[in-house]
Amino acid sequence: xxxxxxxxxxxxxxxxxxxxxxxxxxxxxxxxxxxxxxxxxxxxxxxxxxxxxxxxxxxxxxxxxxxxxxxxxxxxxxxxxxxxxxxxxxxxxxxxxxxxxxxxxxxxxxxxxxxxxxxxxxxxxxxxxxxxxxxxxxxxxxxx
Numbered sequence: 001x002x003x004x005x006x007x008x009x010x011x012x013x014x015x016x017x018x019x020x021x022x023x024x025x026x027x028x029x030x031x032x033x034x035x036x037x038x039x040x041x042x043x044x045x046x047x048x049x050x051x052x053x054x055x056x057x058x059x060x061x062x063x064x065x066x067x068x069x070x071x072x073x074x075x076x077x078x079x080x081x082x083x084x085x086x087x088x089x090x091x092x093x094x095x096x097x098x099x100x101x102x103x104x105x106x107x108x109x110x111x112x113x114x115x116x117x118x119x120x121x122x123x124x125x126x127x128x129x130x131x132x133x134x135x136x137x138x139x140x141x142x143x144x
Contacts, residue, residue, distance in 0.1 A: 024128030029072030037066035090122035
């Protein structure tokens with residue numbers, strides 16, 4: 001019972017963030033560092049044509065995400081902006097692409113280029129995010 005209390009209690013070790021949030025963020029970083037990295041880096045490593053600049057930019061951004069995710073496993077609080085970026089771009093995409101397709105009755109994996117499932121997983125970082133810390137750290141004016 002003491003362990004359960006520890007996991008759900010605020011902890012000074014992580015700037016007042018509950019350990020459950022730290023563990024959840026580490027799981028998300030680990031998923032990004034493995035599943036995403038496998039797809040991205042294998043695609044980049046086996047690409048045998050001249051890169052289109054826009055396509056290369058897309059793959060470079062995904063590759064950078066995987067590198068920051070590795071850091072996030074070990075420094076979850078410092079890498080919170082990476083998760084915030086993930087939440088922002090996936091939510092924007094869901095609003096701009098998935099919602100209109102859903103309204104038109106055309107939402108499917110085919111009409112979203114296979115991005116529907118990975119983008120709906122945005123609920124995971126939303127749940128894991130220590131929102132009180134984010135508000136205090138990023139949205140509240142500092143008193144310096």
